Amino acid sequence: MSEQQTAKFLPFQAINEFMLAEYRLHVLRTALEAGDKISPSTAARLNGSIKRHVQIPGFRNSLKAPPGLKLRHITKPFENRSDLAAAVLSAWAEVEAGLQQKVFDLLAARGWELLPLDADRTRLPGFFTRWPADENYDTIFAALQEAYPSDELSKDDISLMTVWLSMRLPLESTASEAPLPADSQTS
Numbered sequence: 001m002s003e004q005q006t007a008k009f010l011p012f013q014a015i016n017e018f019m020l021a022e023y024r025l026h027v028l029r030t031a032l033e034a035g036d037k038i039s040p041s042t043a044a045r046l047n048g049s050i051k052r053h054v055q056i057p058g059f060r061n062s063l064k065a066p067p068g069l070k071l072r073h074i075t076k077p078f079e080n081r082s083d084l085a086a087a088v089l090s091a092w093a094e095v096e097a098g099l100q101q102k103v104f105d106l107l108a109a110r111g112w113e114l115l116p117l118d119a120d121r122t123r124l125p126g127f128f129t130r131w132p133a134d135e136n137y138d139t140i141f142a143a144l145q146e147a148y149p150s151d152e153l154s155k156d157d158i159s160l161m162t163v164w165l166s167m168r169l170p171l172e173s174t175a176s177e178a179p180l181p182a183d184s185q186t187s
Contacts (some may be wrong), residue, residue: 009127010126011085011126013081013084016048016079017172025071027160031046031071031089034092038091041160050063056165074088092160093165102151106143112135116148137158141153
């Protein structure tokens with residue numbers, strides 16, 4: 001593989017640079033309150049990451065803490081721990097299954113290289129840094145609004161879902177999308 005073909009990754013917690021603090025809390029709350037809306041494997045990954053990385057005074061097991069306390073103490077580890085960030089984003093995306101399907105279909109129709117919808121994205125080392133030059137959050141949001149005019153869509157949710165499904169942060173623009181490396185296409 002030549003030097004130009006190697007993929008650059010940013011760890012999952014890099015998403016924090018693209019999120020407003022109040023939206024971050026919304027995503028964290030959604031993941032923490034997911035309950036039976038997420039698969040057992042996603043719940044186990046999220047709970048394991050919380051247990052490992054979230055320290056709550058007065059609780060040996062942070063999973064036993066009340067939801068409000070968990071929310072208050074998960075923010076810093078979410079900003080610093082890649083596996084916790086990936087587990088939270090995975091849980092959030094499963095809760096938002098309807099939006100997930102819409103964004104996936106739109107990106108696929110626009111020619112984005114995507115992992116299958118049911119792929120375990122948490123197994124990747126992070127986000128790719130290359131982003132199609134002719135795409136941005138506004139164009140994707142506008143296309144979804146056009147495709148689903150009766151839906152109440154959140155630009156923040158659509159932007160985050162685009163990042164999660166494409167596994168790309170908009171750092172480097174590229175004229176044509178580079179395919180995913182063969183070893184990262186497994187789920």
